[in-house]
Amino acid sequence: MAELSLAFREEFFVAGKRLKALVIVESPAKAKKISGFLGPNYKVLASMGHIRDLPNGAKEIPAAVKKEPWASFGVNFDKDFEPLYIIPPEKRKVVAELKDALKNADELILATDEDREGESIGWHLTEVLKPKVPVKRMVFSEITKAAIQEAIASTRQLDTNLVAAQETRRVLDRLYGYRLSPLLWKKIARGLSAGRVQSVAVRLLVQRELERLAFRSATYWDLKAELAKDTSAKFAAELATVAGKRVASGKDFDENTGKLKPNADVLLLDQPQVEALRDRLTNSQWQVSSVKERHEIRRPYPPFTTSTLQQEANRKLSLSAKETMQIAQRLYEDGYITYMRTDSVHLS
Numbered sequence: 001m002a003e004l005s006l007a008f009r010e011e012f013f014v015a016g017k018r019l020k021a022l023v024i025v026e027s028p029a030k031a032k033k034i035s036g037f038l039g040p041n042y043k044v045l046a047s048m049g050h051i052r053d054l055p056n057g058a059k060e061i062p063a064a065v066k067k068e069p070w071a072s073f074g075v076n077f078d079k080d081f082e083p084l085y086i087i088p089p090e091k092r093k094v095v096a097e098l099k100d101a102l103k104n105a106d107e108l109i110l111a112t113d114e115d116r117e118g119e120s121i122g123w124h125l126t127e128v129l130k131p132k133v134p135v136k137r138m139v140f141s142e143i144t145k146a147a148i149q150e151a152i153a154s155t156r157q158l159d160t161n162l163v164a165a166q167e168t169r170r171v172l173d174r175l176y177g178y179r180l181s182p183l184l185w186k187k188i189a190r191g192l193s194a195g196r197v198q199s200v201a202v203r204l205l206v207q208r209e210l211e212r213l214a215f216r217s218a219t220y221w222d223l224k225a226e227l228a229k230d231t232s233a234k235f236a237a238e239l240a241t242v243a244g245k246r247v248a249s250g251k252d253f254d255e256n257t258g259k260l261k262p263n264a265d266v267l268l269l270d271q272p273q274v275e276a277l278r279d280r281l282t283n284s285q286w287q288v289s290s291v292k293e294r295h296e297i298r299r300p301y302p303p304f305t306t307s308t309l310q311q312e313a314n315r316k317l318s319l320s321a322k323e324t325m326q327i328a329q330r331l332y333e334d335g336y337i338t339y340m341r342t343d344s345v346h347l348s
Contacts, residue, residue, distance in 0.1 A: 022105035023138070024098065024125055026112050029333045030143065034111065037148040043101055047112070048094050052087045052124050054174060060086055073174045081171055087128065099129055107134045109155065114139040115341055119159055120166035126158070141347040143335040216258030220248050221274040227286065242267055242277070303345045 020041035025031050028046045035044040054074035055061045065071050065084065076082040087095060102108060108131045110122035119137075126135055136155035140147045180194040180202065194202070223239035239247055248266040253259065260268060269277075304312070306325075313324040328340040338347040 020105070021107045021109050022098075022101050023109045023111050024122075026118070026121065027333060029330075033143055033333065033335065034148055037145045038152065042109075042152075043105065044111075045098060045101055046094075047098065047121060047125060048091070050121055050124060051091045051095055051098075051128055052085045054083055054170065055086050056088065060088065062086065073178055075171050075174050081175075083167060083171060085124070085127075095128060098125070102129055102131055102133070105133060107136060109136050109138050109152070110158070111138040111140070111151070113341065114141055114339055116162050116166040116169070117341075119162035120170075123158055123160075123163040141339040141342075142337070143333060147348070215255060218253040218258040220250070220253075221269045221271055222247055222249065223274060223278060223281070225281070239277070242269070303347070304340070305343045305345060306341055307343075309340060 021043070023034065023038065023042050023044045024047050025034060025044060026047055026049055028048075031044045031046040035042070038044065055071075058066075058072065061071050061074070062084075068076075070077045071084075074084045076084065108126075108129070110125060112118035112121040112125075118139075122137060135158070137158050138151045138155045140151040176199040177194040180199050181192065184192040184194055225237045225239075226234050227237050228234040241247060245267045246265070248260065248264070248268045252261055252264040252266050254261050260266070309328065310321045310324050313319040314321070319327075325340070328337065331337045332340055
């Protein structure tokens with residue numbers, strides 16, 4: 001017993017004093033890096049993501065509610081859509097380790113990611129660990145020594161509005177995704193999953209397809225010329241008017257009927273007219289009637305948000321969204337970039 005007691009005190013006590021704070025982050029890589037910035041008075045452990053969630057399959061549904069009509073969804077329809085949270089078997093060891101560490105801490109600091117999901121993980125931790133010491137929320141957008149030290153000095157309380165937002169999103173995933181996913185398996189491919197976002201996306205695709213089916217095509221002709229002076233580079237010019245009347249373009253047509261809009265005062269050219277104009281203009285003398293100069297200001301592109309990062313990675317590197325976020329997560333945890341799962345461009 002004496003040896004076991006000594007090992008325990010060496011892990012959680014510093015110089016004979018109680019541990020100042022238990023800091024909980026989401027990943028082991030992040031825990032290791034942040035631990036080096038905070039010093040020996042802080043114990044940094046990882047929750048490994050969420051420590052509890054809605055049941056994932058029939059085997060995780062508690063026996064007491066298994067026969068309820070809402071049990072498979074994990075959301076009680078009859079009780080204000082109350083979620084049913086369970087601790088998955090693979091997370092029980094993590095929960096036990098966190099509870100043991102908390103027994104010897106003077107405060108609990110939740111340092112999960114600075115987004116709705118991170119706020120929710122922090123809330124779930126307090127619900128499961130039931131701390132009897134002060135709880136603080138620590139947020140940061142980069143893993144550097146200066147940022148971590150500033151964050152630990154300016155903690156706040158959990159934001160219940162963010163927690164409610166994430167919880168609502170999760171419930172909507174179940175209410176819509178669970179019903180839509182079987183349709184995707186039948187119509188597209190087995191194993192696909194759907195949630196709140198995919199449900200809306202499918203609806204948008206269907207609506208757009210209905211619009212496409214109802215669309216009426218229209219045809220119009222115009223002329224483009226490639227011009228150059230003897231010593232200058234080539235430039236493109238487009239036919240704008242004929243005999244003082246503007247030539248019709250795509251914006252002048254009604255997309256529902258395929259006809260010119262009633263108030264469109266334009267000249268609609270057909271193929272013979274355009275070919276005749278081309279032949280006549282090819283052998284004509286061209287001259288510049290006027291030159292207009294203007295100043296143009298170009299500014300740098302704004303910092304990446306989640307969506308623009310994924311778009312550029314796909315366009316330039318042919319990376320999928322999943323590959324992009326996996327790489328970005330490693331860069332973030334190693335302290336090279338700011339937090340990447342955000343729509344904010346106001347980070348350092």
